[in-house]
Amino acid sequence: MNRRAVQWLGALAALLIALPALAGSYLLSLATLILFFAYTGQAWNVMMGFAGQLSLGHALYVGVGAYAAAALFVHFGIGPWAGLWLALALCALLGAAIGFLAFRFGISGVYFALLTIAFAEFTRIGFEHFDWVGASGGLFLKVAQREHTDLVNLRGSPAMFYYVMLALTAAAFGFCAWLARSRAGYYWLAIRENEEAAQALGIHTFRYKMLAVLVSSAMTAPAGVFFAFYYNNLFPEQIFNISRSIEIILGPIIGGLGTLFGPILGAAVLTVLADGLTELVAAVGWEVPGVKQVFYGVVLLGVVMFLPQGIWPALARRLGIGASGGR
Amino acid sequence: MSLDLVANTVIGGALTGLVYGLMALGLSVIFGVVRVVNFAHGEMMTIAMYATVALFSALDLDPFVAVVPIAAAFFAAGYLLQAGLINPFITRPEHSQFMLLVALAIIIVNALLMAFGPDARTAQLDYLLDPIELGPLLIDRGKLAAAAVACVASAALFAFFRYTLTGTAIRACADNYLGAAVVGIRIRHLYALTFGLGAACVGVAGCMMVLLVDVTPALGPAYTLLAFVIVIVGGLGSLTGALLGGVLIGVSEALAGVLFVPSAKSMFSFALLVLVLLFRPQGLLGRRT
Numbered sequence: 001m002n003r004r005a006v007q008w009l010g011a012l013a014a015l016l017i018a019l020p021a022l023a024g025s026y027l028l029s030l031a032t033l034i035l036f037f038a039y040t041g042q043a044w045n046v047m048m049g050f051a052g053q054l055s056l057g058h059a060l061y062v063g064v065g066a067y068a069a070a071a072l073f074v075h076f077g078i079g080p081w082a083g084l085w086l087a088l089a090l091c092a093l094l095g096a097a098i099g100f101l102a103f104r105f106g107i108s109g110v111y112f113a114l115l116t117i118a119f120a121e122f123t124r125i126g127f128e129h130f131d132w133v134g135a136s137g138g139l140f141l142k143v144a145q146r147e148h149t150d151l152v153n154l155r156g157s158p159a160m161f162y163y164v165m166l167a168l169t170a171a172a173f174g175f176c177a178w179l180a181r182s183r184a185g186y187y188w189l190a191i192r193e194n195e196e197a198a199q200a201l202g203i204h205t206f207r208y209k210m211l212a213v214l215v216s217s218a219m220t221a222p223a224g225v226f227f228a229f230y231y232n233n234l235f236p237e238q239i240f241n242i243s244r245s246i247e248i249i250l251g252p253i254i255g256g257l258g259t260l261f262g263p264i265l266g267a268a269v270l271t272v273l274a275d276g277l278t279e280l281v282a283a284v285g286w287e288v289p290g291v292k293q294v295f296y297g298v299v300l301l302g303v304v305m306f307l308p309q310g311i312w313p314a315l316a317r318r319l320g321i322g323a324s325g326g327r
Numbered sequence: 328m329s330l331d332l333v334a335n336t337v338i339g340g341a342l343t344g345l346v347y348g349l350m351a352l353g354l355s356v357i358f359g360v361v362r363v364v365n366f367a368h369g370e371m372m373t374i375a376m377y378a379t380v381a382l383f384s385a386l387d388l389d390p391f392v393a394v395v396p397i398a399a400a401f402f403a404a405g406y407l408l409q410a411g412l413i414n415p416f417i418t419r420p421e422h423s424q425f426m427l428l429v430a431l432a433i434i435i436v437n438a439l440l441m442a443f444g445p446d447a448r449t450a451q452l453d454y455l456l457d458p459i460e461l462g463p464l465l466i467d468r469g470k471l472a473a474a475a476v477a478c479v480a481s482a483a484l485f486a487f488f489r490y491t492l493t494g495t496a497i498r499a500c501a502d503n504y505l506g507a508a509v510v511g512i513r514i515r516h517l518y519a520l521t522f523g524l525g526a527a528c529v530g531v532a533g534c535m536m537v538l539l540v541d542v543t544p545a546l547g548p549a550y551t552l553l554a555f556v557i558v559i560v561g562g563l564g565s566l567t568g569a570l571l572g573g574v575l576i577g578v579s580e581a582l583a584g585v586l587f588v589p590s591a592k593s594m595f596s597f598a599l600l601v602l603v604l605l606f607r608p609q610g611l612l613g614r615r616t
Contacts, residue, residue, distance in 0.1 A: 048422065054421065054422055054425070101601070101604065101605060102604075105604065105605065105608050106608060107604055107608055109421060110358075110364050110421065110563075111559065111604065111608065113425075114555050114556075114559055114600070115600075115601070115604055117552065117555075118556070118597045118600050118601060119597075119601075121552065121593065121597055122594055122597040122598070122601075125590070125591055125593060125594040125597075126594065128590065129588070129590075129591060242548060242552070243548070246429060250426075253422065253426055257422070288441045289437075289440050289441070289444075289445065290436075290437035290438065290439075290440035290441040290544075291437070291441060292437075293433055293434075293436070293437035293440075294433075294434055294437045294438055294441065296433060297430045297431070297432075297433035297434035297437065298430075298434060300426065300429070300430040300433065301427065301430040301431070301434070304423060304426045304427050304430060305415075305427070308419060308423055
């Protein structure tokens with residue numbers, strides 16, 4: 001990172017910290033949503049961007065993390081910080097199971113992506129018949145007290161949720177920056193670019209691919225816990241849906257796969273775009289269901305066709321931050 | 328549970344499974360040759376289903392007649408899609424192709440939602456209502472006819488690949504890209520042709536599927552997943568495998584619907600997928616690469 005990059009980062013951090021004081025509640029909820037997708041995108045990016053393992057089922061970890069913490073809270077009154085550990089453990093376990101199944105038997109590429117979808121769908125249908133957590137009727141948390149902030153039970157104002165998500169995103173960013181420069185990060189890069197060559201150089205590819213899945217799945221769990229306590233309701237049909245997995249991965253791909261800022265930028269662009277489209281459609285009075293998503297798809301098509309590397313590498317060059325595309 | 332019920336369920340499942348198989352055949356052909364995973368496969372099928380319903384309600388066109396123009400239109404659309412949009416992507420990384428087709432899938436689902444609304448549509452054919460009675464067995468006429476059409480279409484595809492020069496050239500492309508290019512095969516044209524054929528399979532399957540289920544826009548992603556599961560269970564690139572996988576999944580879905588709850592039926596398909604990936608990752612009839 002050069003001096004310009006540090007200046008930009010400082011300015012961005014200052015803006016993000018001051019945001020609740022500057023912005024209205026609408027803007028704040030939008031920013032929280034951006035941070036949520038930046039965080040999950042960052043977690044997914046460890047697997048795909050760093051190690052080249054395409055997961056199309058990350059909604060699984062969001063959902064399991066959310067349900068684990070919410071169920072403990074609803075049934076036993078155990079707070080989210082304790083529930084977080086269960087969420088982390090369950091997600092890591094699921095990640096390990098998928099990774100083991102796939103990598104042990106030489107399943108890769110398209111097949112691996114399919115396996116991740118299959119697990120997510122399997123779990124979705126399972127939860128739809130899992131009565132202890134409300135089955136398809138949904139699981140509900142008592143709506144948050146807006147007046148006073150209770151950080152221990154994650155009940156409080158939108159600003160508190162914003163800061164929690166900001167802290168998570170910042171931590172994920174720092175963690176990924178460290179990972180990318182670590183031994184494992186370089187091994188992943190080697191595996192991503194050419195797995196056979198990496199193996200020939202003596203990298204234990206099975207172990208490091210497993211590590212990527214474990215890190216990525218466990219990292220996604222806190223996002224699920226946050227989701228449960230922020231929205232206060234969980235439906236298997238929504239949270240495990242494949243379209244949610246796709247939402248998670250669009251950010252990093254559009255922002256720039258394997259880069260650190262890509263997931264954040266991509267999440268911001270997509271969320272603002274989606275929201276702007278909603279406003280636009282409402283303003284024009286063309287409120288047929290589906291209009292927004294069609295525009296969304298068209299924009300996505302455009303980005304994929306004309307900016308295949310994502311937005312961030314091009315932007316980084318223009319801003320004069322790091323010729324290597326900001327990695 | 329009586330034996331009659333099991334037998335009836337298995338027969339109904341197998342007939343539905345043949346239509347599934349034809350849909351999966353389209354996916355398998357496209358992946359086997361072009362090496363692009365069509366993530367908009369189920370969405371394309373819902374287009375065919377809506378076209379069938381629209382032709383039926385507007386022009387009173389029988390689905391068994393409509394299948395011909397719809398298959399032709401799908402072939403043309405598939406050809407143009409590959410030639411115009413996907414061919415530039417065949418050298419790009421997998422996730423890039425994936426994004427392209429996901430974008431397409433999102434557009435299709437929601438364009439259908441805009442055009443037809445979220446309500447289920449159906450085309451009811453009166454002459455298919457009474458089931459055929461064979462002793463204790465009751466066979467649904469609609470399912471039987473749909474399965475028959477699926478079999479004819481599959482047989483035609485097999486014959487095309489086996490006996491025509493173009494079919495042989497396509498197989499050559501799939502076996503050895505470089506070798507095919509060296510002997511002067513027009514690969515991009517054949518890729519587009521293959522995508523067209525795969526799309527035509529989906530078109531026929533969509534017409535027939537209207538006889539089995541009501542269509543909603545949300546059906547698309549579910550069928551994309553189903554097609555994947557079938558193709559992987561049967562073996563990617565194996566044409567008979569796709570049909571076999573279709574029948575297997577059709578039967579397992581039908582049995583799960585009777586033994587447990589209908590909403591849990593796809594759980595069985597996914598469990599079957601995990602088992603196959605565990606013990607025979609190349610699929611039941613696939614070759615190990």
